[in-house]
Amino acid sequence: MKKSFPGKDTIMAKVSPTKTPMREQPPQERVRNYDEVPLGYSPQEAIFEAERCLMCKNPRCIEGCPVEIDIPGFIQFITEEKFRDGVRRLKEKNILPAICGRVCPQEEQCEQKCILGVKNEPVAIGRLERFLADWEAGQGEPELPPKPKPTGKKIVIVGAGPAGITAAADLVRLGHKVDMFEALHEPGGVLVYGIPEFRLPKAIVFREINYLKKLGVKLYTDHVIGQIRSIDELLDEYDAVFLGTGAGLPWFLNVPGENLNGIYSANEYLTRANLMKAYLFPKYKTPIVKGKYVATVGGGNVAMDCARTALRLGAEKSIIIYRRSRDEMPARDEEIHHAEEEGVIFKLLSNPAAFHGGNNSWVKEVECVSMKLGEPDDSGRRRPVPIPDANFRMPIDVAVIAIGNSPNPLIPSTTPDIETGRWGNIVTNLETGKTSKPGVFAGGDVATGAATVILAMGAGKIAARGIHEYVMSKK
Amino acid sequence: MQIIDKSEIAPNVYACKVRAEAIAKKVQPGQFIMVIPDQYSERTPITVADWNTSEGTITFIFLDIGSSTNRLAELKPGEEIFSLTGPLGNSFDIKKYGSVGLVGGCYGIGGIYPAARALREKGNRVVCYSEARSKFLLYWNKKLEEVSDEVRYATADGSLGFKGHAYDLLETDLKSGVKYDLVITVGCTFLMYRISKVTEPYQMKTIVSMNPIMIDGTGMCGACRVEVDGATRFACVDGPHFDGHQMNWDLVLARRKAYLDEEIVSGERHDYGKS
Ligand SMILES: Cc1cc2nc3c(=O)[nH]c(=O)nc-3n(C[C@H](O)[C@H](O)[C@H](O)COP(=O)(O)OP(=O)(O)OC[C@H]3O[C@@H](n4cnc5c(N)ncnc54)[C@H](O)[C@@H]3O)c2cc1C
Numbered sequence: 084m085k086k087s088f089p090g091k092d093t094i095m096a097k098v099s100p101t102k103t104p105m106r107e108q109p110p111q112e113r114v115r116n117y118d119e120v121p122l123g124y125s126p127q128e129a130i131f132e133a134e135r136c137l138m139c140k141n142p143r144c145i146e147g148c149p150v151e152i153d154i155p156g157f158i159q160f161i162t163e164e165k166f167r168d169g170v171r172r173l174k175e176k177n178i179l180p181a182i183c184g185r186v187c188p189q190e191e192q193c194e195q196k197c198i199l200g201v202k203n204e205p206v207a208i209g210r211l212e213r214f215l216a217d218w219e220a221g222q223g224e225p226e227l228p229p230k231p232k233p234t235g236k237k238i239v240i241v242g243a244g245p246a247g248i249t250a251a252a253d254l255v256r257l258g259h260k261v262d263m264f265e266a267l268h269e270p271g272g273v274l275v276y277g278i279p280e281f282r283l284p285k286a287i288v289f290r291e292i293n294y295l296k297k298l299g300v301k302l303y304t305d306h307v308i309g310q311i312r313s314i315d316e317l318l319d320e321y322d323a324v325f326l327g328t329g330a331g332l333p334w335f336l337n338v339p340g341e342n343l344n345g346i347y348s349a350n351e352y353l354t355r356a357n358l359m360k361a362y363l364f365p366k367y368k369t370p371i372v373k374g375k376y377v378a379t380v381g382g383g384n385v386a387m388d389c390a391r392t393a394l395r396l397g398a399e400k401s402i403i404i405y406r407r408s409r410d411e412m413p414a415r416d417e418e419i420h421h422a423e424e425e426g427v428i429f430k431l432l433s434n435p436a437a438f439h440g441g442n443n444s445w446v447k448e449v450e451c452v453s454m455k456l457g458e459p460d461d462s463g464r465r466r467p468v469p470i471p472d473a474n475f476r477m478p479i480d481v482a483v484i485a486i487g488n489s490p491n492p493l494i495p496s497t498t499p500d501i502e503t504g505r506w507g508n509i510v511t512n513l514e515t516g517k518t519s520k521p522g523v524f525a526g527g528d529v530a531t532g533a534a535t536v537i538l539a540m541g542a543g544k545i546a547a548r549g550i551h552e553y554v555m556s557k558k
Numbered sequence: 559m560q561i562i563d564k565s566e567i568a569p570n571v572y573a574c575k576v577r578a579e580a581i582a583k584k585v586q587p588g589q590f591i592m593v594i595p596d597q598y599s600e601r602t603p604i605t606v607a608d609w610n611t612s613e614g615t616i617t618f619i620f621l622d623i624g625s626s627t628n629r630l631a632e633l634k635p636g637e638e639i640f641s642l643t644g645p646l647g648n649s650f651d652i653k654k655y656g657s658v659g660l661v662g663g664c665y666g667i668g669g670i671y672p673a674a675r676a677l678r679e680k681g682n683r684v685v686c687y688s689e690a691r692s693k694f695l696l697y698w699n700k701k702l703e704e705v706s707d708e709v710r711y712a713t714a715d716g717s718l719g720f721k722g723h724a725y726d727l728l729e730t731d732l733k734s735g736v737k738y739d740l741v742i743t744v745g746c747t748f749l750m751y752r753i754s755k756v757t758e759p760y761q762m763k764t765i766v767s768m769n770p771i772m773i774d775g776t777g778m779c780g781a782c783r784v785e786v787d788g789a790t791r792f793a794c795v796d797g798p799h800f801d802g803h804q805m806n807w808d809l810v811l812a813r814r815k816a817y818l819d820e821e822i823v824s825g826e827r828h829d830y831g832k833s
């Protein structure tokens with residue numbers, strides 16, 4: 084159909100300037116349930132949206148995607164209603180399209196580079212990706228690639244998050260025997276313990292994990308590496324080790340009163356709610372304190388997830404406290420937008436200075452400093468500076484600290500000969516994923532600090548290539 | 559993980575033996591496991607009390623105090639535990655100190671058992687203090703005697719050994735000139751707190767084995783944070799063993815109350831009433 088590029092103006096005249104909207108659960112309804120908020124495209128909507136693509140000769144969007152999906156390629160298949168071919172094209176580069184389509188920060192990646200986006204809204208690449216992945220899920224068993232010739236090499240993956248899953252999938256498809264160890268009782272990493280059901284249904288994650296098992300990866304949950312087995316012990320048994328253990332150690336603000344009851348790390352709050360399903364209490368036995376006034380500190384996706392979870396748990400007021408302004412918030416646009424629609428209150432340019440408790444050691448108030456924006460800092464964002472004598476207090480009964488995580492120290496502390504950086508991150512070679520310890524590779528949040536699903540997947544892919552070269556050149 | 563054996567060794571106190579070859583090979587005194595009895599239950603941290611490497615089994619002791627331990631108490635030999643992860647946390651530092659006093663109450667009697675065994679093997683003189691409200695609530699007396707130079711019993715009603723609490727007994731001993739190069743205590747928060755207070759004036763190094771609320775037990779959630787020497791530490795990865803004299807006990811006692819009203823109520827039913 085649209086193989087050539089028939090002159091931008093004629094096309095621009097035909098295409099809609101805005102993305103085809105995706106149906107969503109209305110805000111008033113969805114804050115009372117845990118179901119997914121955006122409902123996805125129908126085939127007609129997907130084709131309509133796909134038709135907006137200009138099929139550029141030098142597609143910039145591909146450069147924007149950390150795993151270099153052939154974006155115009157799969158979109159072309161959608162316009163031709165060849166969904167199966169579209170899925171195959173996607174999965175050549177990305178084995179988790181249903182997840183990336185939902186959680187990638189497209190506005191900073193593929194869609195940011197889209198030529199249409201210069202004057203109008205870019206093609207809704209993420210939504211189209213999600214459409215194809217969901218379409219495939221509706222067709223029954225996923226197609227398996229042809230069985231590769233066994234190489235006789237054994238590789239072990241530590242951590243079943245996006246980085247580990249991607250590395251495992253690539254390596255098993257190259258014919259290696261792949262075993263995967265996960266510390267928790269469920270695989271998926273942040274995808275299951277962090278990102279809430281209403282944003283990423285867990286059934287989707289488990290479907291992808293099942294696919295991985297069908298490819299031949301052996302998964303062992305409840306295995307904390309560093310304790311039950313050391314890295315050296317793994318190296319005795321396997322030809323190479325990949326560490327995808329994520330950034331799991333929560334940061335706190337280090338302000339007075341932070342250890343009062345009712346103050347959670349985002350990880351604890353979300354883990355109780357998601358992994359342990361506290362929102363289904365008492366059927367599931369893990370309790371969670373359902374505050375009336377819940378304050379979440381931070382401005383990233385994690386903070387939005389906590390604030391929106393609080394509403395679903397029945398909070399009357401869910402407040403985000405963030406020290407810069409809305410423009411600097413690192414969360415995806417869509418998440419901020421959804422949080423606003425649902426009634427989350429944004430207390431911007433404010434930073435907690437202390438938490439005050441009642442007589443029973445429960446938090447009662449948060450005291451904040453008002454901030455203004457000063458000169459840009461290293462990250463290019465304007466640095467918040469406190470305004471003197473402008474402290475204020477707000478009544479709260481739950482606070483959630485969502486200001487970031489650093490890598491878990493367990494593996495570095497039990498593996499002294501692995502080099503770590505300033506934040507306790509494992510130092511890797513960016514082209515191969517190699518660490519300072521021979522035979523050990525790493526990628527994802529454990530190497531970069533908390534980042535994104537797709538960057539973790541990209542790192543998993545790079546390491547898989549590095550591992551393949553390494554084990555095949557080893558006698 | 560399959561349950562090999564389970565019995566109620568004292569009213570409401572259970573010993574559970576499970577097949578866990580890999581853990582049995584690795585576990586050290588003072589480490590714990592994370593248990594989820596069935597898919598609806600909480601992740602529950604439990605100290606490993608005994609193990610047998612050649613048999614490939616581990617044994618842990620728990621009190622039936624909440625809905626999840628309740629579910630665990632219902633499981634029968636031959637049945638599977640939904641999830642069991644370990645070993646977790648650090649072990650006690652097992653080496654030659656000279657003379658070591660070990661104080662255990664409730665699940666902690668099981669908790670000090672492997673420490674006593676290992677410390678004695680290193681050539682220490684090992685004295686255990688085992689406490690309960692009454693004689694019939696004590697357990698593992700013989701086992702403990704086998705691995706100690708002496709076991710001193712404290713019961714609130716005086717039905718066995720000293721009449722009173724283990725911390726009273728320890729205090730009496732210290733006053734009469736007994737010296738330990740190290741004291742280790744495992745049990746309910748209140749017991750460990752009181753033991754720390756007893757040894758503090760003697761500047762007798764005291765290790766407490768903290769048991770705060772935990773979710774994952776791998777350093778991810780921070781629910782188990784305690785304040786040691788002014789700094790926030792995570793019991794699951796930095797501990798669970800800390801210096802009892804550096805612990806911010808007010809905070810520990812306050813945080814412990816967050817969810818466990820239920821546990822405290824049932825704990826009071828069985829032991830160590832608050833004096
Ligand atoms: C609430 C929340 C919302 C987010 N939202 C988004 C979003 O919208 N878009 C986006 O792109 N990114 C988002 N992120 C970030 C993204 O989820 C992470 O960057 C990504 O999951 C990192 O993948 P990973 O594989 O490196 O690590 P993880 O997903 O953290 O997985 C690591 C796994 O390793 C396991 N592990 C750790 N230590 C050990 C050990 N010693 N032995 C065995 N296993 C171990 C862990 O249990 C875990 O399962 C969000 C993060 C959070 C917390």
Ligand code: SF4
Pocket residue numbers: 147148149150151152154177183184187188189192193194208209212537
């Ligand atoms: S994986 Fe992410 S960045 Fe790549 S095309 Fe899909 S949505 Fe865009």
